[in-house]
Amino acid sequence: MDSEPLTYGAASVGMRGDLIAAHNRAWQRLARPGNWWRGGERLAIAREVRNAPGCSLCAERKAALSPAMVSGDHDSVAKLPAPAIEAVHRIVTDAPRLTERWYRGLLENGLSDGHYVELVAVIATVITIDSFTDALGLPRHCLPKAVAGKPFGNRPAGAKGGLAWVPTVAPEDVTAAEAGLYDGLAGVNIHRALSLVPNEVKGFFDLDSVHYLPDAKLRDFGAGLRAIDNAQIELLAARVSAINQCVY
16 A cells, blocks of 8 residues: 655645646655565665765765775665665765766676666655755655565666666667657657666656656747746756756
8 A cells, every 4th residue: 555645735835736746656656666676675775865965984985085085884774785875875975976987886796787777766756855845844755665566677678888877778779668668758868867777767757847847848938837937947957957066
């Protein structure tokens, strides 16, 4: 049975229904088995996302000229493989300094590329919704209850290397098993980033379309979907990207 729905009755501003609905879909999805992680493991990743900003090792690495200069163990709260803990902490606390060499090290230590991509998607979901409640001055939502079941374990046949550190699926390589992967999306690079785990593409852009804009409306400057116009939206997006050192 799904956990209690997320509500925003205590918010000081009015909340759009589509936003609340998307948050609920994302939060319940966290608890369900994914392609490579069980529901309980996905929630363990979520707990570690919230824990990572207080990690003393991460703080030392963040202050160092290079994170490789500081060794030690993370202050962790979740029972996850060591490379998964490392991935969560580095992505959450020091993403601009990640390198392909670091990523390859995770694989050498037993984390598969599929597990990594799904882990990234869980991190993105938790940070999105936690940042939203933080901005509203509301308590963070309690994590949902884990849903039993085994991961699906399906890997897209059309996944190929060359575009990014991880294999991705180009629109022309989508098979019947991933039908609908890019529905409503142009299939450009940002849409392909999580495509090694197709359900996470759908889940991430389900959130993206309500926090930002649906892909088809990005250049429809007269659409008027939001309380602010497209130019104001892009100004905010650029400012947040600069603060987060996002170079996309």
